[in-house]
Amino acid sequence: MWRSWFGGAIAGLAMLSLLLSSCLKKDGGPSAAPPTALMTVIQASPDQPPLDFYLNGDKVNQLPLTFGSGIDYFSAIAGQRAANFYNSGTFSPIVATAQVTLQQNMAYSLFLDSVSAKPGILFLADTLLKPAGEDAGVRFVDLSPDAPAVDLVIQGGPTIATNKSFKGYTSFIPVAGQSNFTFEILKKGTSTVLATLSNVTLISGYLYTVMLEGLSNPTNSTDKLNVVMITNAYFN
Numbered sequence: 001m002w003r004s005w006f007g008g009a010i011a012g013l014a015m016l017s018l019l020l021s022s023c024l025k026k027d028g029g030p031s032a033a034p035p036t037a038l039m040t041v042i043q044a045s046p047d048q049p050p051l052d053f054y055l056n057g058d059k060v061n062q063l064p065l066t067f068g069s070g071i072d073y074f075s076a077i078a079g080q081r082a083a084n085f086y087n088s089g090t091f092s093p094i095v096a097t098a099q100v101t102l103q104q105n106m107a108y109s110l111f112l113d114s115v116s117a118k119p120g121i122l123f124l125a126d127t128l129l130k131p132a133g134e135d136a137g138v139r140f141v142d143l144s145p146d147a148p149a150v151d152l153v154i155q156g157g158p159t160i161a162t163n164k165s166f167k168g169y170t171s172f173i174p175v176a177g178q179s180n181f182t183f184e185i186l187k188k189g190t191s192t193v194l195a196t197l198s199n200v201t202l203i204s205g206y207l208y209t210v211m212l213e214g215l216s217n218p219t220n221s222t223d224k225l226n227v228v229m230i231t232n233a234y235f236n
Contacts, residue, residue: 037104038076041070041111043066044213046215051112080099082097082099108125111141131172136205138160138207139172139209140210140211149188152186161173183198194225200229206234207233
């Protein structure tokens with residue numbers, strides 16, 4: 001499944017620098033912005049009700065966050081911040097919370113994971129570097145709390161990730177761009193296919209995250225294992 005809410009978030013390092021060096025307008029006129037970072041949020045906890053996401057008491061999302069939705073990269077003040085999820089429209093209880101440290105001019109991904117009985121947060125630094133030549137870059141993140149350890153492979157092609165369990169992830173790995181692929185999630189070390197993402201075109205100069213989401217033992221079809229791909233950045 002392709003996630004469009006996230007596509008083309010950063011058009012190269014020039015755009016990243018522009019976003020992080022812009023000025024904030026205050027009542028007294030424009031002034032230099034405080035140090036900032038970029039951050040994206042992905043709601044990957046399958047049985048949660050609609051949620052709101054806050055940083056240090058400031059609500060970030062416009063629409064309630066449901067399983068499989070997220071927030072595109074946004075500018076956030078650097079430093080230590082309190083990241084909180086609440087049931088949408090409320091401040092009680094806190095569904096999940098974490099203290100995160102944002103460094104100036106860096107980009108980050110924050111994932112709400114696991115299930116509502118024991119939600120967790122995975123916080124990753126995103127190294128957004130232009131892939132070499134005609135390559136694209138692919139990162140894998142395992143967000144399924146009950147799936148066995150898995151491998152991510154390209155059908156008929158190379159292996160992208162091996163032996164990744166819940167919260168396991170890779171860096172962005174070069175893959176030939178301008179090509180059409182089928183991604184397969186395999187039970188570690190076997191040919192047993194747990195989930196598939198078919199007919200994916202990777203564009204040269206783009207960075208993507210492929211995620212395993214959902215449950216291997218779901219109580220409904222909505223929460224079953226699924227492979228999704230989002231676009232983190234592209235470079236001109």
